[in-house]
Amino acid sequence: MSSVAAPARFGFHRPAAVDEAVRLLAEHPEAVPVAGGTDLMVAVNYRHTRPEAMLDLTGLAELREWTDEGDSVRIGSGVPYARITAELATVLPGLAAAARTVGSPQIRNRGTLGGNLATASPAGDGHPPLLATGATVEAVSVDGTRTIPIGEFYLGPKRSALKPGELITAVTVPKATGPQQFLKVGTRNAMVIAVCSFALALDLDTRRLGTGIGSAGPVPLTAPDAERLDLPWTDPARFDDALAAEFGRRVAAAARPIDDVRGTAAYRRHALAVCAARALRRVWTAAHERTGR
Amino acid sequence: MPEPVETPTPPQWAAGGVGQSPIRPDAESKVNGSFDYASDLAFEGMLWGHTLRSPHPKARIRSIDTAAARALPGVVAVLTAADVPGKLHYGLIEADQPVLAPGEVNYQGEAVAIVAAETLDLARRAAELVAVDYEVLEPLCDASKAVEAGEFFRYQPVRVGDPDTAEAAVVVAREYEVGMQDQAPLGPESGVAVPADGGLVLHVATQWLHSDLEQIAPCLGLEPERIHMAMAGIGGAFGAREDLSVQIHMAMLALRTGRPVKMMYDRAESFLGHVHRHPARMRYEHGADAEGRLVYVKAHIVLDGGAYASTSEAVVGNAASLAVGPYKVEHVGVDAWGARTNNPPCGAMRGFGGVQTCFAYESQMDALADALGLDPLEIRRRNSLAQGDQLITGQVVEAFDPAKAEDGRPFSPLRDLLGRFDDIPVPAVPAGRDIVELPGGTGNTTHGEGVRRGVGYGVGLKNICYSEGFDDYSTARVRLELVDGEPVAYVHTAAAEVGQGHWNLQQQIARTELGVERVVLLPNDTKVGSAGSSSASRQSYMTGGAVKAACEAVRELWADRDLADGPVEATRVFRHRATKPMDPVTGQGESHVQLALCVHRATVDVDVELGLVKVVDLTCVQDVGKILNPVALEGQIHGGSAQGLGLAVMEEIVTDEGRVKNASFTDYLIPTILDMPPMRLRIVENADPDAPYGLRGAGEPPTLSSTPAIVAAIRDATGLPLTRVPVRPEHLTVGRPS
Numbered sequence A: 001m002s003s004v005a006a007p008a009r010f011g012f013h014r015p016a017a018v019d020e021a022v023r024l025l026a027e028h029p030e031a032v033p034v035a036g037g038t039d040l041m042v043a044v045n046y047r048h049t050r051p052e053a054m055l056d057l058t059g060l061a062e063l064r065e066w067t068d069e070g071d072s073v074r075i076g077s078g079v080p081y082a083r084i085t086a087e088l089a090t091v092l093p094g095l096a097a098a099a100r101t102v103g104s105p106q107i108r109n110r111g112t113l114g115g116n117l118a119t120a121s122p123a124g125d126g127h128p129p130l131l132a133t134g135a136t137v138e139a140v141s142v143d144g145t146r147t148i149p150i151g152e153f154y155l156g157p158k159r160s161a162l163k164p165g166e167l168i169t170a171v172t173v174p175k176a177t178g179p180q181q182f183l184k185v186g187t188r189n190a191m192v193i194a195v196c197s198f199a200l201a202l203d204l205d206t207r208r209l210g211t212g213i214g215s216a217g218p219v220p221l222t223a224p225d226a227e228r229l230d231l232p233w234t235d236p237a238r239f240d241d242a243l244a245a246e247f248g249r250r251v252a253a254a255a256r257p258i259d260d261v262r263g264t265a266a267y268r269r270h271a272l273a274v275c276a277a278r279a280l281r282r283v284w285t286a287a288h289e290r291t292g293r
Numbered sequence B: 001m002p003e004p005v006e007t008p009t010p011p012q013w014a015a016g017g018v019g020q021s022p023i024r025p026d027a028e029s030k031v032n033g034s035f036d037y038a039s040d041l042a043f044e045g046m047l048w049g050h051t052l053r054s055p056h057p058k059a060r061i062r063s064i065d066t067a068a069a070r071a072l073p074g075v076v077a078v079l080t081a082a083d084v085p086g087k088l089h090y091g092l093i094e095a096d097q098p099v100l101a102p103g104e105v106n107y108q109g110e111a112v113a114i115v116a117a118e119t120l121d122l123a124r125r126a127a128e129l130v131a132v133d134y135e136v137l138e139p140l141c142d143a144s145k146a147v148e149a150g151e152f153f154r155y156q157p158v159r160v161g162d163p164d165t166a167e168a169a170v171v172v173a174r175e176y177e178v179g180m181q182d183q184a185p186l187g188p189e190s191g192v193a194v195p196a197d198g199g200l201v202l203h204v205a206t207q208w209l210h211s212d213l214e215q216i217a218p219c220l221g222l223e224p225e226r227i228h229m230a231m232a233g234i235g236g237a238f239g240a241r242e243d244l245s246v247q248i249h250m251a252m253l254a255l256r257t258g259r260p261v262k263m264m265y266d267r268a269e270s271f272l273g274h275v276h277r278h279p280a281r282m283r284y285e286h287g288a289d290a291e292g293r294l295v296y297v298k299a300h301i302v303l304d305g306g307a308y309a310s311t312s313e314a315v316v317g318n319a320a321s322l323a324v325g326p327y328k329v330e331h332v333g334v335d336a337w338g339a340r341t342n343n344p345p346c347g348a349m350r351g352f353g354g355v356q357t358c359f360a361y362e363s364q365m366d367a368l369a370d371a372l373g374l375d376p377l378e379i380r381r382r383n384s385l386a387q388g389d390q391l392i393t394g395q396v397v398e399a400f401d402p403a404k405a406e407d408g409r410p411f412s413p414l415r416d417l418l419g420r421f422d423d424i425p426v427p428a429v430p431a432g433r434d435i436v437e438l439p440g441g442t443g444n445t446t447h448g449e450g451v452r453r454g455v456g457y458g459v460g461l462k463n464i465c466y467s468e469g470f471d472d473y474s475t476a477r478v479r480l481e482l483v484d485g486e487p488v489a490y491v492h493t494a495a496a497e498v499g500q501g502h503w504n505l506q507q508q509i510a511r512t513e514l515g516v517e518r519v520v521l522l523p524n525d526t527k528v529g530s531a532g533s534s535s536a537s538r539q540s541y542m543t544g545g546a547v548k549a550a551c552e553a554v555r556e557l558w559a560d561r562d563l564a565d566g567p568v569e570a571t572r573v574f575r576h577r578a579t580k581p582m583d584p585v586t587g588q589g590e591s592h593v594q595l596a597l598c599v600h601r602a603t604v605d606v607d608v609e610l611g612l613v614k615v616v617d618l619t620c621v622q623d624v625g626k627i628l629n630p631v632a633l634e635g636q637i638h639g640g641s642a643q644g645l646g647l648a649v650m651e652e653i654v655t656d657e658g659r660v661k662n663a664s665f666t667d668y669l670i671p672t673i674l675d676m677p678p679m680r681l682r683i684v685e686n687a688d689p690d691a692p693y694g695l696r697g698a699g700e701p702p703t704l705s706s707t708p709a710i711v712a713a714i715r716d717a718t719g720l721p722l723t724r725v726p727v728r729p730e731h732l733t734v735g736r737p738s
Ligand SMILES: Cc1cc2nc3c(=O)[nH]c(=O)nc-3n(C[C@H](O)[C@H](O)[C@H](O)COP(=O)(O)OP(=O)(O)OC[C@H]3O[C@@H](n4cnc5c(N)ncnc54)[C@H](O)[C@@H]3O)c2cc1C
Pocket: A032, A033, A034, A035, A036, A037, A038, A039, A040, A041, A042, A057, A077, A078, A101, A102, A103, A104, A107, A110, A111, A112, A113, A114, A115, A116, A117, A118, A119, A123, A124, A125, A126, A166, A167, A168, A169, A191, A192, A193, A194
């Protein structure tokens, strides 16, 4: 019976600095970090988890800042979506567009990128633009700081490379070097978990495409085959529907969707193909206009 | 000595009276968050109750071991079927639902055991420790198979003329399906049972206090007089609070422990703990002459009632009697069943049996119009019932405004409504729209790519009040007395304020009838006679009628008296005209009290490549007889239309072999403000001379017609047949889900 007896006392820690936070986490391995609480508290209410203690991250001012690092932006893990949309739309248009689609205004005021990453739901809206831009995740523990490339972060549904005792302190996202798009399909016009989503970043310096697929596989995915599509860089006007459709097909082929209550696998593949084709057409057109050709 | 107050000669204009929109008495507290909903109740020394529910749609219970649960410190009682003090079953019409599962369970979520503990968390833990040994059995989840096997709550045919030999120039035959919608009230089921001198006080949020009491008392083995029912704050109902939920369970726990016991469902339990709208499969065949006039209609309607009866019987009656809508047809063959399966129980939801068939018959009218190359409004005009015509049940259409006649023809209330669209233009496509105005919204899925516009119409016919011979009534007690020299009216009823604005209306009626300014509403409870249910769009008619009658009686008493000599008081019971049951073989009978009509025009933008829909305009023309409160009425039309929109494009409880797959607001989607367009309303007042103030019940009709209007608009945009609601993105793109 002891396993279900009421916990002696619910522990609540509210550190004021990151080093104190990781020390507390090492001392109290049972403590669950909480940022916006928009994932965690739902899980608690649904009794999917019953934390014995919580480590409140909202007192850590360092996590609530973003800094311009020249070629990239380092976003504190505690910066809420509302600020990403409002403050970073010019430098990180893909991520800002994704942030705009998360939940409702209340959720965007509280929910954080750090929480989205730590939850590592394949449906999380933060993931595709981070994959498309090649972001890196910064994790800190009492053993020090390490940097995890985003491509190595997602291990399985709701499983990530984050280790016990580690906190996500920041995500570093390269600044856009060309147009970016994020498209999210849901059965409602707002406040909806993605049926599938797609992020695209066009890098005009290297002439490369970056992709990210959400909600269509056990983890957020990229579409390497689609990224290798030959684009008519020297004669942009040669871009046509057939090329966009081919890109869509390759993205759909990279997905590993399932049937569930939100949508069928067949629909997800179809919708990804449509979204990817539209995204490519949009970034191509924007790049073309921008470079004045 | 106060001046004698003059008796008014009503009905007269009174500040805040009938026809105006005074601020409702519950407005401030509901807006600022101080309103006490049932889930906010707390009593000293209160325990928390929790229900253990079956994870299986069908199973035999071999044994239940509660020892571990009882041994948990802080647990005060663990009860099973063996502890039910009185009758083992309850139900709204037929008492067939076990208070706690006796030896078998028949749906996922059926209550098996209840626990009372010092905290809610402990009660939940204790429930997890109750060991139930189930022998899992194969559930019956196909409603058609259930009907074939004779498993149904009611079969109701309607026969007129000779539908099988009637000849028609054009025939359209299709099958339709309606998914299981949920009322999704935001306030979860909740209440507190408080022991009091050998009896109980039950604080509960319900649609009908007296019906609850009638079902609760026998199960507790208590005389009804020993139970006092006190209404707790209601956070939405829409039919979900007609059936009992926490009532008997918390009462049993309070009786056993001698302490107040609170129960409150969380969202997942709420979805499992109340009935839903009946899903339906319907086969329709419409035959018409070359001008599009209906010759015959055949309909085979199977509603899935789930495991227990609830109100299935009455829902089937509505589905059958309203099966062809407000259209004139000579030959009719309708067969309607309410199947008994191991799916979640289904019962009352706004629209009550009228919603499912409305989707089918309106889709059929459009299909006929298509086949004949007629305008959708024109085909409806040509078939509109008029004054003196008969419904398929033989009921004569009357009580619309007989004074109105159209160039020699009898007045047709439907033609009247349809004509109002002539001067309401379809909205133009604006240029330079933000993504929130396009299908997919902030999802940024389209900047115009793949977007096509469509327009569609839907007409709904709804019965108002309880039908089929039910002896329905409501009771009101009104007292008038001088307070500080001013006359103050006290109104006492048991009518549930479910959000519709009924409290406000009672005050308005008292002001109009008595000419007083101050009207105090006494708490709704069982110290006054029954008010009937806040359902069937009936409360303005019935309790409104009762309050009006009691005020009239008070006025008469007041005429012979000076209020300074003491208060005057009257209690009145109000009844609507009698109705008759439907003939079990022919379906004939004047079964309905009042009929109400609503027409919607929907304009949608569809991203045809992604299957995403944005309803950009809903225009509604509704006949309400008499506008009692413009603001509340508009709210009802907006809300009903939104619920119809939900059914059209997103709302469905998805089950797999009897198991609910989406018992949460993450996956049971209801429309947000970005899904629901601003509405344009044309409210028509064709007074009903039989009804108080001429009113016509208004809460339900918009729920019927908005669904088919939206689907018709999506058909118009996509060219797809669309025979199932909700329409999902995959239906518009890759085909039906497996
Ligand atoms: C109504 C509603 C709508 C939603 N809509 C969307 C949506 O549209 N798209 C979407 O992607 N998500 C959505 N979500 C989910 C949620 O809002 C997001 O995943 C959000 O990013 C979570 O962030 P948070 O700060 O609230 O996380 P929390 O709930 O505080 O934490 C989530 C998890 O991450 C851990 N964690 C948090 N911060 C850190 C950190 N710095 N280091 C290590 N671990 C950490 C916590 O321990 C916990 O396990 C929605 C949620 C709700 C309630």
